Amino acid sequence: MxxxxxxxxxxxxxxxxxxxxxxxxxxxxxxxxEYCLEDARPGFSKIMSPGDIIxxxxxxxxxxxxxxxxxxxxxAGIACVIAASFARIFYRxxxxxxxxxxxxxxxxxxxxxxxxxxxxxxKGLINNLSTNRIYHAKPFPGFMQELIxxxxxxxxxxxxxxxxxxxx
Amino acid sequence: xxxxxxxxxxxxxxxxxxxxxxDLIKARVDLVLGNDITSPVAIREFEKIGVNKLFxxxxxxxxxxHFTPNKDIKSAEQAKMLRExxxxxxxIHYFEVGRAGIEHCLLPEQGLxxxxxxxxxxxxxxxxxxxxxxxSTGVGSTDLAAAMASGEVWLKVxxxxxxxxxxxxxxxxxxxxxxxxxxxxxxxxxxLYSALxxxxxxxxxxxxxxxxxxxxxxxxxxxxxxxxxxxxxxxEYLRGRYEKPYTIYTSDHNAYYQQTYEWNVSKxxxxxxxxHLPENSKSVRELGNLYIDQVVIGSCTNGRIKDLRxxxxxLKGNKVHSDVRLIIIPGTQEIYxxxxxxxxxxxxxxxxxxxxxxxxxxxxxxxxxxLAKGERALATTNRNFIGRMGHPESEVYLSGPPVAAAxxxxxxxxHPEEVLKDD
Numbered sequence: 001m002x003x004x005x006x007x008x009x010x011x012x013x014x015x016x017x018x019x020x021x022x023x024x025x026x027x028x029x030x031x032x033x034e035y036c037l038e039d040a041r042p043g044f045s046k047i048m049s050p051g052d053i054i055x056x057x058x059x060x061x062x063x064x065x066x067x068x069x070x071x072x073x074x075x076a077g078i079a080c081v082i083a084a085s086f087a088r089i090f091y092r093x094x095x096x097x098x099x100x101x102x103x104x105x106x107x108x109x110x111x112x113x114x115x116x117x118x119x120x121x122x123k124g125l126i127n128n129l130s131t132n133r134i135y136h137a138k139p140f141p142g143f144m145q146e147l148i149x150x151x152x153x154x155x156x157x158x159x160x161x162x163x164x165x166x167x168x
Numbered sequence: 169x170x171x172x173x174x175x176x177x178x179x180x181x182x183x184x185x186x187x188x189x190x191d192l193i194k195a196r197v198d199l200v201l202g203n204d205i206t207s208p209v210a211i212r213e214f215e216k217i218g219v220n221k222l223f224x225x226x227x228x229x230x231x232x233x234h235f236t237p238n239k240d241i242k243s244a245e246q247a248k249m250l251r252e253x254x255x256x257x258x259x260i261h262y263f264e265v266g267r268a269g270i271e272h273c274l275l276p277e278q279g280l281x282x283x284x285x286x287x288x289x290x291x292x293x294x295x296x297x298x299x300x301x302x303x304s305t306g307v308g309s310t311d312l313a314a315a316m317a318s319g320e321v322w323l324k325v326x327x328x329x330x331x332x333x334x335x336x337x338x339x340x341x342x343x344x345x346x347x348x349x350x351x352x353x354x355x356x357x358x359x360l361y362s363a364l365x366x367x368x369x370x371x372x373x374x375x376x377x378x379x380x381x382x383x384x385x386x387x388x389x390x391x392x393x394x395x396x397x398x399x400x401x402x403x404e405y406l407r408g409r410y411e412k413p414y415t416i417y418t419s420d421h422n423a424y425y426q427q428t429y430e431w432n433v434s435k436x437x438x439x440x441x442x443x444h445l446p447e448n449s450k451s452v453r454e455l456g457n458l459y460i461d462q463v464v465i466g467s468c469t470n471g472r473i474k475d476l477r478x479x480x481x482x483l484k485g486n487k488v489h490s491d492v493r494l495i496i497i498p499g500t501q502e503i504y505x506x507x508x509x510x511x512x513x514x515x516x517x518x519x520x521x522x523x524x525x526x527x528x529x530x531x532x533x534x535x536x537x538x539l540a541k542g543e544r545a546l547a548t549t550n551r552n553f554i555g556r557m558g559h560p561e562s563e564v565y566l567s568g569p570p571v572a573a574a575x576x577x578x579x580x581x582x583h584p585e586e587v588l589k590d591d
Contacts, residue, residue: 012356012445016553020560021532025235025242027208039560059357059390063551064532065292067209067308088361088392089292093308143192143322153310154216157318161219 001120002079002100003129004051008113011057013040015090018061018069032068033075050077053119055111057083061090067097074099080119082126082137084108095144098152102126102137110135121148170420172328174363174395177303177417181286189327189424197227199280200315201289203271203528204232208246209309210290211253214316222257223319229261229280230254231271234528239535269500269526272296272384272468277500279409283398283416288312288321293468293550295386299379300406301398301416306387326392327426328363328419329354333370335434340584342478343378344470344548344568346370347385348439352449353429360390362426365419370433371396376405377474381568384469385550388446440546440581441566444554452571452583459491462545463576464557465569466497466524467531470548473503475569480512482573482587488520489579495537497524521576533557539564546581548572 017040019032026032037044054073060083061069070093073081080100094101100121107126111117115130124137140148150156171179175187182193202210207230222228230250235243254262261280268274272293275281283301287294290312297304307321315321331350351358364386371379379396386394396402398416406414437451465471465479476498488494496516498504504526507513516523529536531549539545539558545565547557552564565581574584 014551014553016533016551016556020555021534024205024532024534025240025246027212027246039555059360062356062390063292063553065206065290065294065306065308067206067290067310070308071209085357085360087357087390089306089308089387092311096308096310096314141192141324153314154213157217157314161217161317 001118002053003116003118004053004079005049006053006055006111006113006115006117007048008111009040009054009056012059012062013056014063015061015066015069016063019066019072024066024068027068029071029075032072036072036076045076048076051079052077053117054078054081055108056081057108058085060086062087065089067093070094070097070099080121082107095147096153104135104137107135170423172363172365172419172423172425173301173417174303174328174365174393175325177284177286178323178325187325189325191325193323193325194320195286195323197288197315197319197321198285199227199229199287200312201229201231201271201275201287201291201294202312203234203291204236204243204247204250205234206290206309206312208249210312210316211249213310213313217313217317219317222259222316225258226260228259228316229275230259231263231268231274232265233268233270233526234532235534236527237265237525267501269503270468270471270528273471273499273503276300276380277409277502279411282406282410282412283402283414288315292387293384295391295393296380296384296468298383298386298393298395299376300402301396303393303395305393324361326361326363328365328423329359330365330367330425330428332428332430333368333433334430335370335432336373337370337433337436340438340570341436342568343374343381345436345439346433347382348441348446348449348566349433349436351385351389351446352439354389356388356445356447357390359386362391364389364391364394366394366396372399375474376401377472380472381469385446388550438568438571438583440571441552443552443563443565446550446552446566452567452581455581458565458581459544459579460546460575460581461491461543462493462495462537462539463572464495464530464537464545464547464549465572466499467528467549468499469550470569471497471499471503473506475548476503476507476512477510478569479573480515482570482577482584483519483521484515486519486577486587488576491579492576494521494576495524495530496521497529498526500526530557546572546575
């Protein structure tokens with residue numbers, strides 16, 4: 001169960017705003033985390049707290065394929081990103097690296113900055129503790145659910161490769 | 169049941185007779201690509217998988233092109249990590265500085281991508297190869313790592329959108345103007361998760377370089393891939409480059425399209441996308457006096473020989489405006505050489521432009537032309553997001569090469585006609 005404070009962002013929040021290219025000369029997630037969302041909100045990594053939640057508009061994470069973007073968010077300690085929709089590469093990357101994301105137009109429209117959400121990821125239930133409203137996120141298809149449960153693509157692949165070896 | 173060309177390529181690579189939009193498939197990849205920014209993350213993830221070899225050392229292309237020639241010590245470390253991985257695992261298609269180029273100009277030129285193939289790359293503009301009738305899409309580093317080990321990728325079959333263009337284009341209007349116009353019409357998420365199929369007599373008349381430009385920017389409308397029919401121009405381009413036999417897929421006449429757009433583009437004017445999204449496109453004639461500090465001509469979008477020829481046509485006998493820095497970056501060493509042979513490089517330098525070795529450099533605000541606070545650039549690149557080319561309070565406008573060249577001469581964003589009028 002996730003419980004955290006909301007930071008609000010608008011639509012088309014692109015990967016340059018999440019982690020600008022001037023920091024892409026490293027792939028160290030801890031360094032990337034320091035600059036998370038810097039050009040969207042200067043000093044964001046200093047004012048947020050681990051366990052906080054991002055709520056944004058449509059097309060979150062559009063632009064580059066840089067996995068540095070979801071890595072920066074994950075290692076900054078953001079517990080979950082809720083958006084009305086996600087750009088497709090960001091969506092893949094988030095599932096692959098085990099960053100929790102949920103798609104909910106309702107929550108995206110309704111939730112305000114500073115409100116407290118409680119999230120049940122498995123059920124896709126978002127409970128706004130500040131307003132007592134409940135939102136239902138779009139469920140993940142079976143295979144993606146498996147990826148999420150495994151903790152990302154690499155642990156999923158390791159398990160599958162190990163199973164294959166046992167069969168041999 | 170009928171299928172689109174995108175669906176047919178995906179079905180063939182998933183070992184299925186039929187796929188439908190929404191199906192989750194595991195597909196075989198023909199080629200996977202990484203660069204100096206995305207590969208280091210992929211290499212680290214690859215080593216966590218616990219395999220000691222690549223699925224096929226000949227089906228992986230690694231291209232250091234973003235921060236190379238190394239812009240600082242950290243970038244040098246990342247490029248070195250790539251080089252060491254290449255040596256350790258015997259990767260065949262590695263392109264060292266001096267023999268490289270911008271990945272999406274380079275791979276088609278080197279004959280590494282062809283019709284009917286399924287290509288993934290840890291770079292969002294991997295969709296460029298759809299110009300050759302391939303299914304080609306950008307993924308992240310972890311996908312790259314997994315595909316290097318397994319030769320497979322998980323994909324959701326996208327619904328297709330048909331874009332139909334008719335009419336002959338006016339002078340100085342090309343692929344870049346068509347795609348900026350298209351993104352302006354459908355929006356930066358107008359094709360989210362979808363396949364864009366480019367069709368119509370206008371498309372048939374376009375050069376391959378124009379088609380690469382259009383396929384390249386499919387991602388800027390949120391698309392998974394953009395795809396073109398293989399025709400005589402494609403075959404001509406492939407001749408002498410791509411040696412393997414290939415399969416040409418066409419969409420069935422009754423295939424399902426989520427949506428069809430039809431545009432008559434015979435009156436389309438050169439387009440410019442205003443900050444800070446590629447969807448803010450307008451005809452260049454609608455803009456007022458927009459003075460510029462820098463012009464960048466190049467990138468995986470517009471760094472090809474046709475682009476450089478158009479630029480030279482305008483720059484010949486003219487000078488870059490005294491308030492403007494013009495940076496021209498040929499996409500690959502081969503394009504650079506060709507431009508030299510044709511005398512284009514001399515025209516550029518005589519006009520007062522700087523000509524750089526191939527690099528993504530300024531396009532993503534990496535190096536070779538970073539903007540200061542308050543500066544305004546016009547670029548033939550693909551994104552004009554906040555801070556894309558440097559300071560968060562700088563501005564990037566996007567256009568095709570002719571508008572970029574004409575504007576460099578005039579010092580403000582303008583139609584190429586204005587330069588020719590003076591001659």
